[in-house]
Each structure stands twice: as C-alpha cells, then as structure tokens.
Amino acid sequence: MKYFDGTTSAVINAIAPELSTRIPTATAANLQQIGDTILGNRQLTNEFLNALVNRICSVVIRDNLYNNPLTFFKKATERYGDITEEIFVAVANAHEYDPRVAEDELYRREIPNVSTFFHQMNSKLFYKTTIQMDDLRRAFTGENGVQSLVAKIVDSLYSGANYDEFVSMKNIFSAARHGFFYIKTAAPSKTTIEDITTQIKAASNVLPFMSENYNATGVLTFCPKSRQILLVRSDVDAVMDVSSLAVAFNMDKREFMGRKILVDNFGEGNEDVYAILCDEVFLLFRENMQKFTEEFNAQGLFWNYFFHRWETFSASPFAACVAFTTGTITPVTAITIAQKGESLPAGQDMLLSATITPTTATCQSVKWSVSSTDLDSGTYITAGGYLRIGKHQTADVVITATALGGNNVTDTATWSAGAIEE
16 A cells, blocks of 8 residues: 655655755665765654654555545544533423413513533554564665655554544444334345335435434434435445435435445444435544653664554433334333332432333433423433432422333322422
C-alpha cells in the first residue's frame, strides 16, 4: 500500500526545517550519509521521529488507514468530564379554552415534561508499538524506507484502534436490541428484495410523523427523512436495488449513497437482523480523549509509542430505530410494576422498574405515564421511569407501564393520597 506521495528523500527535506541541526538536501545518493548524521545525535534522532510522526503520520491517518464505517455517527469531541447528558423535552399538552378556568389557573405553573439520559464514557484503551534503532536505520537505506517505518507506527496503532472502535459501536446495537421496533420479513434474496424494499420505504415514510412506537422509551417524537440512516448488512446490499431505495428516501441516487452505511453484522444477538433504519442521532459515539506519546529506552535503544483513545459508546433511548429481521418476533404477554404498595415522600422521586414476561421477548421497551384526578404540576414521571410526587399532590396518583413490544400490554400502580408522605 502506498501511504503518501513522496520518496524518503522528499520526506526528509520536508522535515529538515524543523530540525535544530542543519542537514544537506536529501537525495537518493546521500541518504546513508544523512541517516548517519541523524542517528549519531540523540537529540536530532528524537527531533526527526517527532517531526515524522506529527507531520507525515497525520497525513497517513487522514487518508490511508482502515476507516471505521460508522464514524458518520461520531459527535463532537467532549474534552471535559466523563458523562454526556441527553435531554428530551416532551411536546406541550393542549387545553380546552374556558375563561372561567383561566381565572383560577392563569398563574398556575405547567412544568415541561423533561427526560434525561446520561451516557457514561465506557472505553479507555491504549495501543503500543516499539521502534528499534535498527528500524530507524533501515529507513535511510532506500527511497521506500520511511514508508515502511511509518507503516509500522501507523498500522499497528491507528488501524487497530479504528477497528476496535467499529467493533465497539456494533456492540451498542447488541446492547440496545431489546429497544428496537422490529419488522419481520422474508429472507433477503433476488426474489424477495422488491417486497423488502417496499417495507423499508413504508417505515421510512412513517418515521417523519409524530409517534410513540419507534423509540425505546415510547416518547412522542419523529424523524424526518433528512435525518434517516439506513444500515445494511453487506451481503444483503449485494441484492438491493440502490435506485429503488433512493426513491424510497426521496433522494437522488448520489445523495442516498451518503445515507446508506454497510456493515458486516450488527453484533451478538442480532444475527437475524439484516438492516436497521434509524435517526442519525441514535448512536451516540463521542471521543473524550486522544493522545499520542513516545518514550525512549536508553538501555534497549528503542522507542515505545503509545496511542490513548478514550471514548463514549451509547445509544439514545429517545431516537427512532427500526430493525428488519428474518427471525421470530416474540411479543410481550405481561408486564408488572415492581414498586407496587410503596410510599413516596412528597417532593422526592423514585426510580420505577417493570418486569417483562416472557424474558425472551424481542422488544422489551417500556413507556411510563402518570395520571390523577388532580395532578400537581410537580408530579411527573420521566421516560426512564423516574417518578416524582409534587409537594402539593393531594389526589391519588396512578402510574401506567405499557410494554411497547406487546400489543399495548399494561400494568398500573396507585400511590394513594394517604400513602404520600408529607
């Protein structure tokens, strides 16, 4: 593989202005002489390696390394803190116009229903490679020597890191699989692909409309076509008609190709999933730190290079995600709220949970809601199940848990006014 345009002499001449010691213009004829000069001075050797890594390797990294196909989902770098907070604000409620009610409720608060989800940095990896004096000496023996040296540094560190990054992102699909909205189809083939394309188009057409059905928490949201991403298993893409899919997304073929991403698989547990249609904000992939350092070992006459990459891999519980599968879809038959009969002090909150039956249900997402004959403005439940009882709540509070993967199977729990501790 050709890593960059330029011979060893051209690379040395590009780096030479950054070196503290003046060296002659490099040519194919005097490479050995220049190599002896650089290698004969420890400071000059370190300056050469640092300049090589900082200037040349950065070009290689951008243009020629193994690239993670899912870097499209990469968000802005988060340099401060280990946690990314995602906030979802529910749509406002409608009210009937009544001047008589307005007399009593004009100044009454209506706090927006805000749900939050915290994405924790969960990957702190580093990669290490060693450059020995002999490796550096060989870089000055021919016009391709520096290319081999750069390959040794870059391939082992950055390509490895990018591949591991790709695997980690696919593992997010595994972790989030119980929150997908599933559509079962026939196995993709030349004879069934037209029907499958029609089903993908139908899903793409419905996502721009407000719905509670296509995200893991059942919040009312939408996903316009301009934000939709289609991830397709590479073997299935081979039989897909890209032109037909482009029409389905209301895009020309060239524009659509930028919204279609190929993967080899969707991780463990998703073996039967061959395509995923999701919001571009579904995968939260953020780099927290990237640092490249080196250390010289004087005893062994070698340099150890270290590449640290700390990242956050997560998925949004509020973003739309539709999975197309050939596997069996097991519906939820029952759901049970675990905290029935418990009391909750006014002005405090509690995390509720629900048990899904069967445990093998394909989709295990739960939608939470709260109701009361007189609901205090401070009483609410978030999409994640955090219940808060308002300080002035006097009427009974009814919590409803709805299994999104089970034909609206529900369970309720009541916090009676007498059980709400002041």
